[in-house]
Every structure is written in C-alpha cells, then in structure tokens.
Amino acid sequence: MKPISLNIYDRDLKFLGVIDSYSSLRWRRKYFETGEFELSINPTANNYRLLNYDNIVVRSDLTENDEFGIIESWKIKDDGKKVTISVYGSFGLSLLNRRIIKTRINYSGNYIGAFRALLNNMTPFSLLEITDSDIQNNGVVDFQCTYKNVYDYHEKLSRASNIGGKILADLEHKKYKYVNYVGKDRTDEQKINTRYEFSEDRSNLAESEYTYDQKSVITDVLVGGTGEDDDRILREVTNTTSSTHDFDIREAFVDAKSESNKDLSTDEYNAILDNLGQEKLSGPTESFEADITPTDYRKYWDLGDIVNIKKESWDMSQKQRITEVEEVIEKGKYTVTPVYGNPVAETFTNE
Secondary structure (H helix, E strand, O other), X not given: OOOOOEEEEOOOOOEEEEEOOOOEEEEEEEOOOOOEEEEEEOOOHHHHHHOOOOOEEEEOOOOOXXXXXXEEEEEEEEOOOOEEEEEEEEEHHHHHHHOEEOOOEEEEEEHHHHHXXXXXXXXXXXXXXXOOOOOOOOOEEEEEEOOOEHHHHHHHHHHHHOOEEEEEEEOOOOEEEEEEEOOOEOOOOOOOOOXXXXXXXXXXXXXXXXXXXXXXXXXXXXXXXXOOHHHOOEEEEEOOOOOOOHHHOOEEEEEOOOOOOOOOOHHHHHHHHHHHHHXXXXXXXXXXXXXXXXXXXXXXXXXXXXXXXXXXHHOEEEEEEEEEEEEEEEOOEXXXXXXXXXXXXXXXXXX
C-alpha cells in the first residue's frame, strides 16, 4: 500500500509539520460515537515538537469529508533498551464532550433539527460551522433537557435516529464543520444502492467472532407510579404471551414515583408509565466481528452502511449495520476490521 503520512496542525488549523515515519497507527472510526486513534512513533526532535495537546492529526490519504484526530495524551517509555512514544486521541466529534447544555431546551421536531438544537444551545466554538442537511424522513422526537453533556445527548439522538454526526476540518478556510450523514442500505432487500455481502463464498471474510447474549433480556416490566402500598399506581408492560415458557419470562421493576400525575388524566398518566415500561424492555444482544479483505473498503461499503453477512460454515445469515471500522497499519501490513450492530434504531429515552 502507498505510505500514509500524518499532517499536523494546531487547533487554529495552522500547519505545523509532518510525521512520515511511525511504528504503527490504529485508526478506529465509529458511527454513533467519536472515533479514536493510537500512534506509535520514534523519539525524534520533529516528533517531540509536534506532540502538543489539542494538535490536529490529518491523514494524507483521506479526503476533506473524513475525520481528523485530536491529540489528547501521550506516553514516553524508556525500557533501558529503547525509547518509544505512544500518542492517543479522539476524533473531531469529541469536542462536544467539552460542553454542557446550560439552558433548558424544549424540542419537538425531526432529528436533524434536534442535533442542531443541541449545538446551537451550547457554549459556542468560534471556529465551528453547523452545516445544513438534506437528510429526509428522519423521524420525530420530543425531549426536554438541561445541564446535559452535549456529546452524551448527541450519541443518544444518533442511536435513536440511525443518523451519524462528525466534525470535519476545512483546512482551506481554517474552520471546522459539523455534518450529519446516513449509512447506505446495501442489502438484498433494496434496489437503490450497490449491494454488498461479506461471506465465505466471496472469500472476503476471514477470522470471525460471533457473540449472542441473553443476560440483559427483560420481557416483563412492572412500573410503580405515585402512591403508597395498596394505593400505589402500578402498570404492567409485557412482551410475553400465555404460551411463553416459564424460563423465558424475565421481569424488572421501574420506580417512577417521581413522575407526578398532577394535572394529568388517568389515561395520560398511564401512558407515561407505559412508555417507561416499554423503554425498559430489551431483547438479546448480538455482535459479529471479522477480519475482512480491505480492497472494497470505502469503494463498495463504508462506516454506517447496512450489509449482508453470511458465515456459511456456521449456517448464519444476517443483515447488520457497520457501526465501527478499525484500520491498523503496522510493519507494512494494513488490516481493516469492521464491527457490526443491529440496524434497527434504539428507543429514545429522555434521561
């Protein structure tokens, strides 16, 4: 593969220099969260000079629509034989982790507007531009929030809408841009995008690991509202039926005594309690990781896309969203490892 150098800028996007030699680079992109990177470099005078907190790392092989890294920490180690430097950081979206919502936001509308409501109500970053979005049919959400961490709430909205967000570096104009994006559906069920499949038959699926976990399953929820003892308002929410096996019933309690029924009708209050119960219900978790052939990466599939996965020897076939992609460059070898997740959006909870 063509050598990848790392261009370093200060936080005002003034060019500082280049790191063109390193032992390893781990570059992990994430769809719902900020990505992260880890760099191992030699202790040269140039590298020491570029190791400033908040300096910006831009890969030479990526475009202006790709994420950049922010240096957050580094470790210098002398084991008596050699000195090594390890550099750690997160991608641009992590800037939102430095802000909270200081005013009350009462929002009702689509998710694209919800992301912007968050960013427009935080202490501004003077160099950050919030760009317009043409994402359509992105759902409706209602929420009220105050004193919340902006990054945490952004992730909650992202998981509930299946819409990603990232902050890009506009090096020409020396500013940052916040953008939203949506992964493409590349499964057999659609006819708009080029289809893509990871499978043994296609020889693009190597070492694999599949995890199925039922420990967190909740099928029945008892919600306790206002009142005491026999006078307490209770609501039951369930996914089970009369034919459900005893082993499959997993119960939980939600204490909603703080939810007041003042000025609410019985139906309105019951609806609030039922909604809290629905949020508590949960199914089994699944995850699938595999080393794959990197040739098609970014050409026929990318972070956030929904793809078909077939592990024929395990008799397994799934439709999964690519939620993370880790690239590793080490000793001249380049590997790409995607992480897959459920393509169905999570339930939004206003917490």
